[in-house]
Amino acid sequence: MRTKKGRILHSKGRKLPFNGEDMGPPVDYAAELAAALRREMERRRVAAKTVMRWTGASERTVKAWLSGISVPSGERLIALMRHSDEVFVTVLRLSARLDGECAGHLDDVRRHLAAASTSLEKARSWLK
Incomplete structure (x- = not known):
């Protein structure tokens, strides 16, 4: 059986031979x-x-x-x-x-958006 890249998979095997790319742990x-x-x-x-x-x-x-x-x-x-x-x-x-540093940025963005929303609500109430 041939794979897309032309590598041969043994008929009784389930894994392709190692191609040298490190996939990490x-x-x-x-x-x-x-x-x-x-x-x-x-x-x-x-x-x-x-x-x-x-x-x-x-x-x-x-x-x-x-x-x-x-x-x-x-x-x-x-x-x-x-x-x-x-x-x-x-x-x-x-x-x-995504590295660990970026993961915390989502929480920061959420907090800033919540603060901006609160500020907008306060400004709207002052204009009334």
Whole structure:
């Protein structure tokens, strides 16, 4: 059997030969995502039913995600990332697209936006 790049996969094998690219240490994706979902649920006080609404997944599926038994499919992962900052940052970190310094910036931006919103509300009340 040939792969896309023309490398041969042995008919009884399941892994391609090492091609020299260092992928870094293996990541327990399911455990990392489960931890992110649990942090989001604690932080925002959302229940599994809220996660079900976000993704359209069943309760059993969401509980499997929370326990790290399974992971969401692509569409459901995107829905989780849309609604959960914890999941969003975790996926970026696992993909090596976000360093620890940038992760804290999201919280800073959220605080600045909240302060700006409060200032706007105060200014609106003064104009009345």
